[in-house]
Amino acid sequence: MPAESRFDHFAKSFLGLGRKDRVLGGGSERRVYLDTTATALMPEVVWRGLEDYFQVACANSHTEAHRAGRDTTRAIEDSRDAIGRLVGYQPERDVVLFTANGATGAANFLARALFPSELRSVLKRFPAGPPPELLRALGAGLSDSGRAVLDEMVARPLVVVTTMEHHSNLIPWMEAVGHHNLRAARVDPVTGALDLADLERILEQEGQRVRLVAVTGVSNVTGIVNPVHQIARQAHAVGAQILVDGAQWVPHARVEMHSADPAASLDYLVLSGHKLYAPGSRGALIGSLETLSGRRCVTDVGGGMVEYVTLQDFELKDDVTAREEAGTPNIPGSIAMGLVAEALLLIGMDEVAEREHRLTEKLVRRLERVPGIRIYGSTDLERYPRAGVVSFNIQGLHHGLVAAYLNDFHDIAVRDGCFCAHPYVKALLRVDDQTEACYRQEMLCGDRRNVPGMVRASLGVYSTEDDVEALGSALEQLVQRADEMVRRYFGDRDGTFRLSDAPPLPGNFTVADEVERWLGAKLPAEARGAGAVAGA
Known part of the structure; x- marks a missing residue:
């Protein structure tokens, strides 16, 4: 075709x-x-694909014991790879992590990786930098890798954002480092465009104290496209990394995380499946396998992410996707994202x-x-x-x-x-x-x-x-x-x-209506909550 x-x-x-x-x-x-x-x-490829999955392979992942379990696990991993290919990832150096709550969940995950929750108070309480005696006390209780993270946080406490950001790429960083460690590049109120000169000024002024530049690829307000690879060069010139919010970018453009010029490559990308023609799906973070594998960001613990458990302790898995995606995943959401990604790759x-x-x-x-x-x-x-x-x-x-x-x-x-x-x-x-x-x-x-x-x-x-x-x-x-x-x-x-002079139009969908249609019988009045009235 x-x-x-x-x-x-x-x-x-x-x-x-x-x-x-x-x-x-x-x-x-x-x-x-x-x-x-x-x-x-939602496109046909998603709902038909999910219908087929539920007919022939519905099961939980994390098992090789039966065919449906193997099919489910493979479908999730195939979807992970398809999403990565859609944004031009390099599987030998990048990892795709599924997250809850779209790009918001993905940005929060990265914030926990770069600025661990247990160390954030150090940045928030001491705008001028924590006193040496506090650092020594904190460091004494940390592993070598933990001390390295703490040293990096103290040396590079700043995150640079832009005034253009969606709250999902603003509030996680404000929460992580405190407002006094956040710098925001201006926008031109007439053109709506990012003021690249102001961004350059901030980076030159703050220099080696900047840990991350977080910028949207495409504004969800104006649709204006940012030159993210140019911004990547600016960030990397001062030793910072770059995160691009791709929620509005990935569904509408060809995205290549990596450039022929390494300085122009993107370190991290977040996206939302529900904006990528997969409503009801997940978020994703694509980024450095080395960095994300070396950081324990676990907030949810439970099944699937441990090697061994006793009543006294447990051992986490080394594999970052298993370790950071505890419990039964949103299986249909993961598959939906993969179906769309493959379709868009085929279309171009x-x-x-x-x-x-x-x-x-x-x-x-x-x-x-x-x-x-x-x-x-x-x-x-x-x-x-x-x-x-x-x-x-x-x-x-x-x-x-x-x-x-x-x-x-x-x-x-x-x-x-x-x-x-x-x-x-x-x-x-x-x-x-x-x-x-x-x-x-x-x-x-x-x-x-x-x-x-x-x-x-x-x-x-x-x-x-x-x-x-x-x-x-x-x-x-x-x-x-x-x-x-x-x-x-x-x-x-x-x-x-x-x-004021007409009742609201009735809705087209309620849970109660769907159940009644399936049962062929009316539900009792108490089963039709306030949300069901619109469809009456």
């Missing part, structure tokens, strides 16, 4: 495409899913990137025609490339109202708010410190009605020009009906916008 038709076959195979839902005002509309950056839809990520680049350009140009719109970040996609994400506001309309209207009247799914990237959104919106303090106080009191934010439309391989036109047309209709919608919608304290 030619590469072109492979892409089309994949793009048309996603569950939920083409369905129609009821909308307010009467009738139904074709579902338009423009929230891929939050979670992608250059093809994916080229198709999405063209559609992103069309999305930007179509939105520019909407009266009163403000798109955040530069719309010059040649100078500031984007990967499938555009965030915007409509003059005079709350971002929550815009998102609610698109859902209620047009069945278009977008996201609104700050997208777990508060510092970046604040910079793009030009929110000053005094105004932010007011918003913060309101939020701490449980009132999110006035919190500033944006509306985000994000694309996937299944997105089409028809989707782009549907969004543009719906926004133009909203602008024409703006006064009416401002009267009809009200904001709850939780920030949700609802119509």
